[in-house]
Amino acid sequence: GARAEPLLSVRDVRKTYGSFEALKGISFDLMPGETMAVVGESGSGKSTLARALLRLDEPDGGTALWKGRDLFALSPAELYKLRRDLQMVFQDPTQSLNPRMTVYQLISEAWVIHPDILPKAKWRERVAELLVQVGLSAEHMSRYPHQFSGGQRQRIAIARALALEPQLIICDEAVSALDVSVQAQVIELLDRLRREMGIAFIFIAHDLPVVRDFADYVMVMQQGEVVELGTVREVFDTPRQAYTRALLAASLSPDPDAKAGHLASVPAEAADILIPKRSH
Ligand SMILES: Nc1ncnc2c1ncn2[C@@H]1O[C@H](COP(=O)(O)OP(=O)(O)O)[C@@H](O)[C@H]1O
């Protein structure tokens, strides 16, 4: 049968800061409901890519077809309308949540901007629903961000993204700042949203075990380029690049100071021992 159209088809995306090439031609396809993880050492261009796709920073070249329409060619007004389909969740929810707004205001803000989504009479009911959906409760809507833990704040940020009924959520290190146990809970939430609502994800992470359980595809970035792209299985079980093997090894290392800077010195054999093979 005919293969479905990609949700997002990215070709040769470039971004320079002055003479520095932060993105040197990134290409990939994402199908509806799929999750692609983007991994790579710090400074490899992951956030730049996310920001360029949403035009939070204007890209310098390439195309990004959203259901066939080039995001990079849209007028500001068209982009504004389309933004509701593509949401982003950032690493630090304290920065993306206005401390002076209640949870109700934070979540319903989206409907002020996009009034066609929901009539005002339905807002309270829908905020309550969204809070329950992300594992909080309706009573939380009158509270302020500082009254929540980091994990709960990230749930609020996710509820806020969901309020617009997006088809793609880009998570930029959305769980990286959370404790490991809280990370697992938020990932479980994202996984449920993917399964129940068919939302596609671009999941930027440096935590490889998390990626392994959550993603369908993995794109590995190094210095603004894609050095590896494949299914989770392909990339984890048979990484083609020494760089990828080193990333995998470092993420499983108990040494919290293991930094990208000395990844190159990790021998491939060590990586092979450290990466547990899937038994199925
Ligand atoms: N606004 C900017 N001005 C200049 N250089 C930038 C800017 N944003 C990012 N960079 C540079 O681009 C490179 C990629 O950054 P980034 O996308 O944040 O990496 P990552 O998210 O993978 O850690 C880095 O070398 C960074 O210093």
Ligand SMILES: [Mg+2]
């Ligand atoms: Mg980043």
